[in-house]
Amino acid sequence: MNGIIHQLEQAGYHVSIDDKAPYYQGMLALLGGVEGIERLRDVAQVRLLSHAQIRKGRAYTYRELFQLSGGHPQKLEQVLMQLVERHIWLRGYRLRCPNCTLEHWYRPQALSDPLTCAGCYRPFVVPLEQPFTYQLNPLFAEGLRQGALTVLLALYYRYQQNQAVQWAFGVLLQGEYQTDIDLMVLEGERLYVIECKDNVTDDVVVQAQIERGLAIVRQLPNAEYVFATLGQPPPTVKQLPLKVWSAEQLLPQSI
Numbered sequence: 001m002n003g004i005i006h007q008l009e010q011a012g013y014h015v016s017i018d019d020k021a022p023y024y025q026g027m028l029a030l031l032g033g034v035e036g037i038e039r040l041r042d043v044a045q046v047r048l049l050s051h052a053q054i055r056k057g058r059a060y061t062y063r064e065l066f067q068l069s070g071g072h073p074q075k076l077e078q079v080l081m082q083l084v085e086r087h088i089w090l091r092g093y094r095l096r097c098p099n100c101t102l103e104h105w106y107r108p109q110a111l112s113d114p115l116t117c118a119g120c121y122r123p124f125v126v127p128l129e130q131p132f133t134y135q136l137n138p139l140f141a142e143g144l145r146q147g148a149l150t151v152l153l154a155l156y157y158r159y160q161q162n163q164a165v166q167w168a169f170g171v172l173l174q175g176e177y178q179t180d181i182d183l184m185v186l187e188g189e190r191l192y193v194i195e196c197k198d199n200v201t202d203d204v205v206v207q208a209q210i211e212r213g214l215a216i217v218r219q220l221p222n223a224e225y226v227f228a229t230l231g232q233p234p235p236t237v238k239q240l241p242l243k244v245w246s247a248e249q250l251l252p253q254s255i
């Protein structure tokens, strides 16, 4: 990270870190470091982590997760077990209070006989049989909502090629141009300035962001601008002087 900041400061920029960076760092810690991103580099897992309801914190049974993952059974069970062990997927129970009818998600350690409803605070007896449901760790879910999936997979893509890379998440630059860069990776002398988007929703905003990024890259020696996305890169991007990393590079097989 120091090498990256040094280059940016040399080019006359004041460097700070944006609000998303602590989420990304926290996710990396849960994964057990950059090597742990390998666990996310799985088509079934990427489908689950891209699902809007899962990102909102909804809990699903294993059977439901299996269906949501798009019928790709490969590795799902194995990866899920590893991510449960790392507290990235949390195990619990979806229970409905017979008094106020509120359905709420309870961690196993919160269970008691009777259980106090999280809504109406009246006691009720938990059913005799109940399947586990799985919910994303809230830090992980928040990071994903902030765009972490493409950021982490892009970092892992370079890390696989060269484990000596340095990186910085969410770099805020103030100088001749102001912008924030989702991810920077320094690989030897080469600095990758990477705009990451799970999906492109607004072409115009993306293009403005890219143009600011390209202007900054021109001021840095040996820098290259990259647009990384798990979705389809917008047509305008393809006409700009930049590199695209798509699902082909970021995932073991296209989804």
Ligand SMILES: [Zn+2]
Binding pocket: 097, 098, 099, 100, 101, 102, 117, 118, 119, 120, 121, 122
């Ligand atoms: Zn209740």
